[in-house]
Amino acid sequence: MNAQARRPCHSVFAMNQANQEPILQISNLTKHFGGLPALDDVSFLAGRGQVTALIGPNGAGKTTLINCLTGVIRPDAGAIRFEGADIAGLPAHRVARLGISRTFQNLRIFPRLTVLDNVLCGLTVEAGASLWEALLRPPGLRHRERRLKLTALEALDAFGLADKAGWPVGVLPYGDKKRVEMARAFVSQPVLTLLDEPVAGLNPEETATVAAFIRQMRLAGKTMILVEHDMEMVMGISDHVVVLDGGRRIAQGTPDAVRHNPLVIEAYLGRMSATA
Ligand SMILES: Nc1ncnc2c1ncn2[C@@H]1O[C@H](COP(=O)(O)OP(=O)(O)OP(=O)(O)O)[C@@H](O)[C@H]1O
Ligand SMILES: [Mg+2]
Known part of the structure; x- marks a missing residue:
């Protein structure tokens, strides 16, 4: 595992180490x-520091x-090699500890908790306190909590949500809730982030903000897998595009190559011509 990337950090924009090895290798993944x-027998690679759509x-x-990758469900067959180790079938908490974070297609937030507390949930790996620490609250623990809070506030700031840090998430508009999830996904300085339809339901202005953030994260060396139906966004910010249809990988390549692939046009882009 990339120890540098997993060290608790003070900046969500810290650089990952440059490395040409694919960070993720999916081989013959099958789930019924x-x-x-x-x-159905899906294979592809995700390059380090790249956006793979x-x-x-x-x-x-x-x-x-995404659910197989994050340990939410167990694949029936195939391998998921992350940083060289097969993680297929690992439970979700162990996958998270390796530095894989995600957002959800259907929001998973805690509506009664504040924006800040929701984002702090993304730091639970770093936050873990022993029982005696929790009881005695030694200076080291208090210092760690302050640092985590600063990190979370910095992530909120990056999404323009710092002034809403104390608000319960439940009262926020949908676009803000989506951005809270994004902030939570990036706050832990993940090695790999999986974004499941991050702009679904957002208006064009909000979509542009999220796209700009993904670009900024990519420039900072972050690796992301982006699931999205917004073709304009996908084609504008991805390095590599993998196309699935009926559980099978039907194409992959650069955005330009995929955009002009007849199989893709037939299976997907043709049906989405209004947005392509
Ligand atoms: N837990 C489940 N139990 C049974 N079938 C499931 C389950 N999860 C997914 N499926 C089925 O597996 C197939 C793939 O679903 P999946 O949600 O992965 O598609 P998707 O590409 O994410 O689609 P969308 O763009 O609508 O989000 C679908 O036929 C779906 O009905
Ligand atoms: Mg989906």
Whole structure:
């Protein structure tokens, strides 16, 4: 694992180490639900410091792949090599500890908690206190908590949410809730971040803000997998595009190559011509 990237940090914009090895290698990943394939022998690589987009029509298997990657569900077959180690089948908390963070297609936030507390949830790996620390609250623990709070506030600032840090998330508009999830996904200085439809339901202005943030994160050396139906956004910010249809990988390549691939046009872009 990249120890540099997992060290608790003071800046969400800190650089990852340059390394040409693919950070993630998915090989022959297969998952069936009730006998029907949601993922059928899917393989691809995600380059370090790159945005790899995962696109495909509804039901193509994109979220299933993210769920396999994050330990939410167990693949039936295949390998998921992250930083060289096979993580297929590891439980979600162990995957998170390796530095893989995510956002959810359907928001997973705590509406009664404040914006700041929701983002602090993304730092639970660093926050872990022993029982005696929790009881005695030694200076070291208090210092750590202050540092984590500063890190969370910095992440909120990056999303223009710092002035809402004390608000309960439940009262915020949908666009703000999506950005709280993004801030939570990046606050822990992840090695790899999986974004499942981060701009779904956002207006064009909010979409542009999220796209700009993803670009900024990429410039800072972050590795991301982006699941998105917004083709303009995908084609504008991705290094590599993988296309799924019916659980199978039907194409992959540069945004330009994928955009002009007849199989992709047939399976997906043709149906989305209004946004392509
Ligand atoms: N927990 C589950 N139980 C049964 N079937 C499931 C489950 N999760 C997903 N599926 C099925 O697997 C297939 C792939 O679903 P998935 O959610 O991965 O698609 P997707 O590409 O993310 O689609 P969308 O763009 O609509 O989010 C679909 O046919 C779906 O109904
Ligand atoms: Mg999905």
